[in-house]
Amino acid sequence: MKLAVVGTGYVGLVTGTCFAETGNQVTCVDIDINKVERLRNGEIPIYEPGLDVLFDRNVAEGRLTFTTNLQEGIKDAEVIFLALPTPPGEDGSADLKYILGVANDLGPILESYAVIIDKSTVPVGTAEKVHAAIAKNAKVDFDVISNPEFLREGVAVEDFMKPDRVVIGTTSEKAQKVMEKLYAPLVRQGNPIIFMDERSAEMTKYAANSFLALKITFMNEIANLCEKVGANVDDIRRGIGTDSRIGKRFLFAGIGYGGSCFPKDVQALAKTSEDYGYDFRTLKSVMAVNDDQKKKLIPVVKEYFDGDLKDKTIAVWGLAFKPYTDDIREAPALENIKALLDAGAKVTVYDPEAMDNVKRLIPGITYCHTAYAALDDADALMIFTEWPQFRTPDFEKMGKLLKEKVIFDGRNLYELDQMRDNGFTYYSIGREALNVKELV
Ligand SMILES: NC(=O)c1ccc[n+]([C@@H]2O[C@H](COP(=O)([O-])OP(=O)(O)OC[C@H]3O[C@@H](n4cnc5c(N)ncnc54)[C@H](O)[C@@H]3O)[C@@H](O)[C@H]2O)c1
Numbered sequence: 001m002k003l004a005v006v007g008t009g010y011v012g013l014v015t016g017t018c019f020a021e022t023g024n025q026v027t028c029v030d031i032d033i034n035k036v037e038r039l040r041n042g043e044i045p046i047y048e049p050g051l052d053v054l055f056d057r058n059v060a061e062g063r064l065t066f067t068t069n070l071q072e073g074i075k076d077a078e079v080i081f082l083a084l085p086t087p088p089g090e091d092g093s094a095d096l097k098y099i100l101g102v103a104n105d106l107g108p109i110l111e112s113y114a115v116i117i118d119k120s121t122v123p124v125g126t127a128e129k130v131h132a133a134i135a136k137n138a139k140v141d142f143d144v145i146s147n148p149e150f151l152r153e154g155v156a157v158e159d160f161m162k163p164d165r166v167v168i169g170t171t172s173e174k175a176q177k178v179m180e181k182l183y184a185p186l187v188r189q190g191n192p193i194i195f196m197d198e199r200s201a202e203m204t205k206y207a208a209n210s211f212l213a214l215k216i217t218f219m220n221e222i223a224n225l226c227e228k229v230g231a232n233v234d235d236i237r238r239g240i241g242t243d244s245r246i247g248k249r250f251l252f253a254g255i256g257y258g259g260s261c262f263p264k265d266v267q268a269l270a271k272t273s274e275d276y277g278y279d280f281r282t283l284k285s286v287m288a289v290n291d292d293q294k295k296k297l298i299p300v301v302k303e304y305f306d307g308d309l310k311d312k313t314i315a316v317w318g319l320a321f322k323p324y325t326d327d328i329r330e331a332p333a334l335e336n337i338k339a340l341l342d343a344g345a346k347v348t349v350y351d352p353e354a355m356d357n358v359k360r361l362i363p364g365i366t367y368c369h370t371a372y373a374a375l376d377d378a379d380a381l382m383i384f385t386e387w388p389q390f391r392t393p394d395f396e397k398m399g400k401l402l403k404e405k406v407i408f409d410g411r412n413l414y415e416l417d418q419m420r421d422n423g424f425t426y427y428s429i430g431r432e433a434l435n436v437k438e439l440v
């Protein structure tokens with residue numbers, strides 16, 4: 001099949017590459033000239049494990065090409081994916097200007113029937129809006145359908161190639177047949193394609209992300225309560241996660257959820273609810289609790305240093321919003337680093353992939369080549385991303401480099417006993433009282 005993918009961010013690039021891998025002819029379109037130039041030169045602008053092998057193969061075999069020209073990109077395409085940004089507008093709703101902008105441009109240049117697919121995360125009713133925008137100037141028949149994407153950054157290729165399910169929102173039988181053919185190679189293991197109407201598919205995506213954000217937030221609140229009552233959230237997680245009705249995944253308490261999706265999608269669903277006159281109380285709580293959770297460790301650090309961080313150097317391990325990505329959108333590390341700087345501290349950081357992205361945003365901090373270099377002469381360590389290389393460090397070396405053997409861990413990387421045995425003062429999330437004076 002001939003496919004066009006408009007937008008070559010995370011989703012567009014993974015969608016294009018994976019569908020080329022399943023034998024389709026794919027042209028990716030982006031307005032960012034530099035990005036298209038880099039892609040044409042064989043350079044992948046994002047860090048995503050496993051993508052490079054598929055990318056190189058499909059470029060080399062001529063199934064994956066790139067252009068900045070929409071008309072050239074969609075020529076003869078039977079399927080056109082819109083994988084464009086939907087950032088939060090000022091009022092929290094998803095901003096549709098990129099999607100509707102491209103939809104307006106598509107009408108006059110469509111030359112034959114095509115299925116136009118909203119791959120971006122878009123609010124209920126968007127397929128109808130995209131249809132109307134194209135129809136204004138279209139001379140040929142077309143369908144607009146919803147096909148939300150559920151991939152996670154860091155494991156995007158696997159999520160895409162072996163999806164738990166594919167959700168397709170369309171009432172057109174013609175479009176349904178095209179989608180069955182396109183997705184056939186990806187649902188071989190028996191995972192279903194679930195067909196529904198466009199509005200339900202659009203809602204499914206927001207419901208999935210909001211439910212996962214709720215699950216994490218609930219565990220973060222259990223963790224906060226554990227600190228008060230003297231219980232350990234790790235045990236609670238094991239104790240409830242083994243109940244198959246609850247499930248083991250997305251129960252890890254920490255420094256709050258971040259990333260390019262959960263924060264904006266929870267906010268957008270809350271805005272949709274407001275627009276339709278529904279008071280979605282759990283969503284409001286999720287947002288408020290997560291905002292507080294992200295800032296949770298700063299008062300603990302301040303109290304440890306008797307309220308004064310001036311002349312203190314805090315080492316930070318982890319900038320990305322989660323491991324295996326260089327994405328720093330809504331990463332808890334950023335807010336915390338700014339709070340440290342505001343309090344007069346110096347900050348030294350290390351992240352295996354995300355430092356270049358942060359350099360553009362936060363000047364005035366020291367970027368180090370290794371995790372240990374960040375500790376040299378620092379007064380304390382804070383951890384914000386659970387990169388595997390942080391899990392089994394050389395504690396003796398850490399103790400020698402740090403001025404004080406104290407760690408504030410937003411990701412619960414280490415066992416409490418292990419840290420006591422190694423002589424560290426160790427604060428984590430939901431495993432013992434965070435009252436500094438009681439612990440020191
Ligand atoms: N990142 C994820 O893990 C993920 C997962 C599932 C769904 N989503 C959703 O998918 C959508 C895209 O997300 P993303 O993270 O890939 O976005 P992104 O910001 O990484 O990339 C979007 C791309 O679109 C390009 N673009 C903007 N306007 C354009 C235009 N007029 N023509 C062509 N290209 C244009 C940009 O240059 C950019 O390369 C969003 O709605 C997001 O919520 C993202």
Ligand SMILES: O=c1ccn([C@@H]2O[C@H](COP(=O)(O)OP(=O)(O)O[C@H]3O[C@H](CO)[C@@H](O)[C@H](O)[C@H]3O)[C@@H](O)[C@H]2O)c(=O)[nH]1
Nearest residue numbers: 149150151152153216250251252254257258259261321322
């Ligand atoms: O038990 C957990 C699991 C995750 N997180 C945090 O939650 C955030 C999001 O993590 P994850 O869902 O793994 O990353 P994303 O790549 O943002 O993926 C989410 O957002 C995508 C964009 O919509 C969806 O496609 C995916 O299905 C959905 O998982 C990160 O800050 C994680 O640290 C926790 O705090 N505890």
